[in-house]
Amino acid sequence: MSKLSNKVALVTGGSSGIGFATARRFIAEGAMVVITGRNQDALDAAIGELGDRAIGVRGDVANLQDLDQLYALVKQKFDRVDVLFANAGVAPLGPFETVTPEQFDDLFNINVRGLFFTVQKALPLLSEGASVILNASVVAQSGLPNTSVYSATKAAVRSLGRTLAAELSPRRIRVNVVSPGLIETPFWGKVGLSRDEIDAFGEQVIQQTPLGRPGKPEEIAATAAFLASEDASYFTGADLVADGGMIQV
Numbered sequence: 377m378s379k380l381s382n383k384v385a386l387v388t389g390g391s392s393g394i395g396f397a398t399a400r401r402f403i404a405e406g407a408m409v410v411i412t413g414r415n416q417d418a419l420d421a422a423i424g425e426l427g428d429r430a431i432g433v434r435g436d437v438a439n440l441q442d443l444d445q446l447y448a449l450v451k452q453k454f455d456r457v458d459v460l461f462a463n464a465g466v467a468p469l470g471p472f473e474t475v476t477p478e479q480f481d482d483l484f485n486i487n488v489r490g491l492f493f494t495v496q497k498a499l500p501l502l503s504e505g506a507s508v509i510l511n512a513s514v515v516a517q518s519g520l521p522n523t524s525v526y527s528a529t530k531a532a533v534r535s536l537g538r539t540l541a542a543e544l545s546p547r548r549i550r551v552n553v554v555s556p557g558l559i560e561t562p563f564w565g566k567v568g569l570s571r572d573e574i575d576a577f578g579e580q581v582i583q584q585t586p587l588g589r590p591g592k593p594e595e596i597a598a599t600a601a602f603l604a605s606e607d608a609s610y611f612t613g614a615d616l617v618a619d620g621g622m623i624q625v
Contacts, residue, residue, distance in 0.1 A: 378406030379605035384454045386410045386446075388437050388494055389464030391422040393561030394511065397593035398461055398600045403429045405601055407459065410450055412437070437464045437490030443497050450501060457501045459604040462491045463511040465529075469522040480525050487529035488536075495540065505548040507604045510537050512555045514619045520581070530555075534615055541613030550612040552603045557619025558582065558590040587620035 385402045389395040390411025399409045399422070409430045413419040419432040433449055435442035450457060465487045468479060495508060502508070515523045516530040537553035544551055558581040582588060599618050602608050617624060 378404075379601065379607065380459065381406035383407040383458040383604075384410070384450075384456055385459035385461065385604065386412075386450065386457050386498070387461045387463055388412045390461075391415065391418040391432070394556065394559060394593045394596045395461070395463040396422050396426075397597040398463065399426055399430060401594070401597040401601045402459065402461075402604065403427070405605070407604075408454065410446075410453075412446060412464065436486075437462075437494050438485045440493055440497075443493055447497055447501060455501070456503045457498055457506060458503050459507050459509070460495065460498050460502065461509045461511070461600055461604070462494045463509075464490060464494070465511060467523075467526045469526060471522055472524045475525055483525045483529055484532075487526070488532045491533060492536065502544075502547070502549055506550075507608070508540065508544070508549060508551045509600050509603050510534075510551070510553045512537070512553045512615065514555050514557045514617060514623050516555065517617075518623050537615065538613050545612065550603075550608070552608070552611050552613070553615040554596060554599050554603065555615055555617045555619065556591060556596045557585060557617075557622045559593060559596060560590045561593055581622065585620040585622045586625045589620065591618060591620060 380402055385407040387395050387399045390399045391413030399411050402409050403426060410433060411430060412433050412435050414436050416434050419434055423430050423432040433446050435446050510533050512533040513530040515527040516534045534553055537551055541551040596618055599616050
């Protein structure tokens with residue numbers, strides 16, 4: 377029997393990378409899936425691959441009106457959310473001394489404020505015993521150069537996972553965090569570094585990773601599918617680190 381049969385799952389940032397791989401895994405496990413993304417063309421392409429068990433909604437998690445419209449549609453179509461993967465985020469990297477106030481605000485608006493209200497606005501639709509999964513990162517627990525603001529946002533996400541696990545426990549809603557290490561996704565073309573800088577950064581991380589390779593989006597999707605299912609029924613407030621051993625060994 378599929379682990380997510382008859383479940384309704386919402387994946388923000390689901391048109392590429394980890395979000396897309398997770399949406400595909402949720403569907404394979406029997407769920408109906410709603411994905412969001414900021415780029416309509418990418419969203420349409422993702423839905424074309426995911427098939428008729430997926431619905432795409434264009435929107436930006438940093439825009440609260442977009443979130444309201446998203447949940448209005450979900451309520452109309454399904455009237456509930458059983459699994460919420462708050463995955464949408466960005467990761468422009470750069471030296472601490474070059475960060476501008478605008479860059480700082482933009483990153484916190486998407487990675488923290490957007491994630492916070494993604495969950496808050498889902499509350500009326502979250503079913504009793506729902507699973508909420510927050511996408512953080514191993515950088516919340518490490519000190520990689522050029523990640524000052526990004527790391528701070530992900531540390532905030534990890535902290536939020538603990539607090540929400542406590543606050544939502546009366547409704548038996550489980551809130552957990554997944555913290556990927558270096559993952560092969562299109563995200564690496566959007567971090568604001570040159571190709572040589574990206575290669576050097578990736579090599580540095582791989583050298584620190586006992587398994588000696590970056591992870592695959594499907595490996596994070598498998599972690600999210602576990603947290604979404606009844607196999608993880610006694611997990612809440614946890615942080616599942618999927619990093620090839622980077623910060624564990």
